[in-house]
Amino acid sequence: MRDIIAHRLANETLVDEVARSELPTEHSPLPLEVRAFRSRLDGTEHLALLRSPLGRTPLVRLHSECLTGDALGSFRCDCGPQLQEALRQIATGDGGALIYLRGQEGRGIGLANKIRAYALQDLGHDTVEANTALGFLADARDYGIAGQILHSLGIDRLRLLSNNPDKALSLEKFGIHVAERVPLEIPANPYNWRYLATKRDKFGHTFTHQDHENQNA
DSSP states (O other): OHHHHHHHHHHSOOEEEEEEEEEOOTTOSSOEEEEEEEETTTOOEEEEEEESOOOSSOEEEEEEOOIIIIITOOSSSSHHHHHHHHHHHHHHTTOEEEEEEOSOHHHHTOHHHHHHHHHHHHTTOOHHHHHHHTTSOSOOOOOHHHHHHHHHTTOSEEEEEOSOHHHHHHHHHTTOEEEEEEOOOOOOOTTTHHHHHHHHHHHOOOOSSOOHHHHTO
């Protein structure tokens, strides 16, 4: 089924823009443009926040929805601070976009299962071990819809604001050229240093700072 969906995402138009407006935000000196997109596959609605003009190679962040980090200020991950810093960089730079991908909680396992994974992490599992113990892939996310949204925005070449090499590879697969991958690093805290270390050690995320454990060694 995943292969069929991937084929359709690469060869069909499966996303529609359904609304747009301005969005004043504390992260931008001027209102951003916000556009809503709906997936034809499952009806999930996603957002694109734009700082124009986009230019030939805009700075782009693909941000997976994280209710606990983005809205509740959880210290267990770096998602909320990454979202805020990405918006700040895009809003104050030479133009760019943030694609907010809904339905990707817990690397694609869903909100309730993410909380179940938290409980396993409390017992000593890392994020990969917790997801696989629940019967899921270590990372079940797909960026085909993001590729379609970018094509709809007229973006086929970009600078990707991410520490995750898999995002760049996935976008290339869907016809988006990643000219540069720009780091988006948030300092570790006592609750998420192991989470960040797992990103580095098991997913190949690139970090220049040391984890919390090493900083306090």
